[in-house]
Amino acid sequence: xxxxxxxxxxxxxxxxxxxxxRFVVFTQGCPHRCDGCHxxxxxxxxxGYVVDTEEILALFLNNPLLHGMTFSGxxxxxxxxxxxxxxxxxxxxxxxxxxxxxxxCETLTRWARQVRSVERLLELVxxxxxxxxxxxxxxxxxxxxxxxxxxxxxxxxxxxxACQDGLSLKPKPYVPLTQKQNLSxxxxxAGREYRRPFSVW
Numbered sequence: 001x002x003x004x005x006x007x008x009x010x011x012x013x014x015x016x017x018x019x020x021x022r023f024v025v026f027t028q029g030c031p032h033r034c035d036g037c038h039x040x041x042x043x044x045x046x047x048g049y050v051v052d053t054e055e056i057l058a059l060f061l062n063n064p065l066l067h068g069m070t071f072s073g074x075x076x077x078x079x080x081x082x083x084x085x086x087x088x089x090x091x092x093x094x095x096x097x098x099x100x101x102x103x104x105c106e107t108l109t110r111w112a113r114q115v116r117s118v119e120r121l122l123e124l125v126x127x128x129x130x131x132x133x134x135x136x137x138x139x140x141x142x143x144x145x146x147x148x149x150x151x152x153x154x155x156x157x158x159x160x161x162a163c164q165d166g167l168s169l170k171p172k173p174y175v176p177l178t179q180k181q182n183l184s185x186x187x188x189x190a191g192r193e194y195r196r197p198f199s200v201w
Contacts, residue, residue, distance in 0.1 A: 028042055
């Protein structure tokens, strides 16, 4: 049984959102609201529409040409449980996972101590593109990034950052928190009164 996920849209074949041919999930809701954002319609938490992660997975697995899936947004880490479910299935199929986030990895490793699904996503992701988009640092020549402050972090980079923060990223059983627990924690993580769309669950 899958999870409900609020998204802005899906791109079933993309060559610009990570290495190779990728299936892209654009999540809905973003607390960063970067000036010059390429996807401003993904910002409102009440926008987009709700899908079942099983439906997304079925579309993904039906295309043998795909190298992997990319989570973009919006801010993917505002809906970690649903994306964790997808990530587990993606990796089980032998494909790669790329995540774009407006948070820096150091922030995510701190949150991972409180939210198991955030920790699990950091364990599963192959490439993490981190940091907010900064208009004055825009660089069109950077691969898979919009501004020069954003980093292209591979698994070993993420593990090194986590280790520096005293967090050991290694596979272990994933037990999701309740909806109410994750809502409270994610509000704290966003640093403001921000509600992701749990009401539809």
